[in-house]
Amino acid sequence: MTSSMSNLVKILEGFNPFVEEIDEKEVKITISSDKVVAVLETLKSNGYSHLSLMTCIDWIDDNQLELVYILFSWKNGGKFLVSTRIDRNDPKFVTVKELWPVARFYEREIHEFFGVEFEGNDDMKPLFLELWDEKPPLRKDFDPRDYSRKKFPDRKYEKDVIKEAKIFRGEING
Amino acid sequence: MKERTIWEQIADSFRSRSIWMLHYCTGCGAMELPPTMTARFDMERFGITPMATPRQADIMLITGYLNTKTLRRVIYTYEQMADPKYVVGFGSCTINGGIYFDSYSTINRLDYYIPVDVYIAGCMPRPEAILEAFNYLMEKIRKGEADGWKRYKENYDWYKQNQIRSLGEVYVHDEFHE
């Protein structure tokens, strides 16, 4: 952790975070979900103004979804990962589109692939999938193989030893 | 197969010497086309050259996996092309799904949705294999065996039914154009 980053971590102490140092310039902060927006605001006003990624992880055994915001600073090249966990059965969170307008699209994507509702962001049209008719596909209990088998038929493969031998010997063109 | 008249045979012979391919790429296979097109392998010596619009193109290359979203556009494009038209499927993804066999959004076999004249095996086929396939396709056109476009017309109901089964609806809804 560089000195400017540890100063920032001290400022954030009031939010009661769990701080992990991943790398020299990368720090992960885990906080409870009601303090996320305040932490993001603090980080943004201290130079971490670039939202490089917002993503979600499904922890099916803990019955929780983890939301991660990755903030980047163009001043010193540091990165903050702000992470929080929400309930998996009733996934709701607040939008951060007022802080970063680009978050609208990340939120649409997370809504589409994990089924998280973002309050305040009412543009929740599907972004990538068209006419999706199942549960959100990146949830761990979704079985892509089963779905693929149901929707996209396979080619049947019949073993023909003689033909294969002929191809192998170069007599016919497979 | 029906006997061709002498005029059709002559026409097929000319067709096979000037194939324009639609410049439309999906999946990873697009990477192998620049060397095939340019000086090293130079496919223009066979009369094959890229064309920007479907109305003037003769062959369509499906260069790799197709997800359902792209397949809708491919069907649109294929139906816009003028007869006679030929389809070449690149790589194992178009044959049986390849490494995406269990993906929730990519199709497993292409000839279920549009008729395919030539398949090229490999992941990804090298330019030599692509040229070999083009030569094979030209041979097939000359012999009158590349009749995918006729099969599409004859079995239109079957193809449509497969398309609808996998896609739900073929019509393209686009948030930026509606």
Ligand code: SF4
């Ligand atoms: S066959 Fe291989 S190279 Fe071609 S699209 Fe599939 S994965 Fe990519």
